[in-house]
Amino acid sequence: MSTDTVLRELLVRQLDHWLPGALHRSRRATLALAYAGSDITGAEAALRVVAEFADRLRGRRLTVLVLADGGAALPPQLGAAGTALPADVAVHVVPGHPDRLPVALKAAGAAGAPLLTVIDGGEPDPAVLAAAASGRPAELLIITEPGRSLRPVLTAAGFPLVTEVELVPDADAPVRLVGYATASDRGLEALKDALWAVDEYAGVRYRDPADPAGRPVDITLAPEPGPLRRELLAELARSGPRTVTELRRFAVTSTVYRAADANRAVTSLLASGAVTRVPEHGRLGGDVVISAVPDTAAGPTA
Known part of the structure; x- marks a missing residue:
């Protein structure tokens, strides 16, 4: 178990909340998954979730963008996860770094419709965050290294509601900082519920950057107060x-x-x-x- 396990489960749970609302609100929506490296197992898990909503996609158009290093190896890696996708889902694989996200989102016509963006790795670039905020509504899940608060830069990008948490593994593995940004109270509440409902035996604890003592706490439905x-x-x-x-x-x-x-x-x-x-x-x-x-x-x- 690792922080990757928690992050994949968190993404799956948030997609379970976001997809029905996005498909109900609009006839088109975009899911953008951008990775600083070549590990796209999170994207594979996301496509499996999308496949489960095939019945709700009729008459709707969902565009899934996957940005990651790996070149020609990326489409075959996503192949198994994408075989069950209905024709209403268009998957576009874009080799490269998350800094290509603004161009990819513009080409996909993501602005003005529901947009959920996931950025895993790299520095929180203002231009990339501004592109992620172009959806109506827009939600963003960003994973990066700890050391500074994501709240100021996410707020500056146009997201009025922001939360962040550090994932602290029990083993000798790096701490990850997770930020979530939205304009939706319901989206924020769903993310909070998902945070505390993920696998408590994953070998990961949470640390709230706002806690004056900075002490990690166990993942549980009734967290230590x-x-x-x-x-x-x-x-x-x-x-x-x-x-x-x-x-x-x-x-x-x-x-x-x-x-x-x-x-x-x-x-x-x-x-x-x-x-x-x-x-x-x-x-x-x-x-x-x-x-x-x-x-x-x-x-x-x-």
Whole structure:
């Protein structure tokens, strides 16, 4: 098991969410898969997912772009995965680096219709990201090396909603940074659900770049809330009292966690005395105001 296993499963789960919506919204859509190397096993998995939606593709047009190193070897490698594809799917293999994505997307007429782009490897080039944002709507999944936040460059490219997470393998393998960008609340929620539903035995843990302590956590449907507690306390220290609804929104848009995880984290913080609430009693509804206790606002919580 490896980060590649988690990434393939994450792509499959996101495609399961994206494809039905894209095909319902428009008569045409584009899936662009760009790889900095020659390993395109993710593209093979994606084509198998597309084949499963053959009945929904009737009367629609789905273009699948695959950009990767490998030249003439790429089409045979994709052959087995593509044999079950219906005639409504056009697969175009473009040898080369992800920096060719703007030209490939323009040639495919991807602008103005649903577009999901996956970029695996390489530096996040602004021109490439801008091309990925040309869909209506546009979603982007980017995998690169850690060391800087993807949020500023993805926001600058035109994506209002961004999340990022580091994949930390148990073995001596490199850490990968995964960013997801969209304009859709539902797309972001689906990605978050997919993140925590992938194989927990893959030998990979997550690290939220926004966590002040930077501690990896296990993949599980009910993630350990320690990092989110620290992030919520840091947000309360920066911004002052916030309603539960605002903290839920912060968790979704600024951390790797989901809205439901924020509820559990706030409940835990209240039980520990790290925060207070107004009103003091009753259901923890969205309009309840949460404030950090001054002595704990700046300190980490396990």
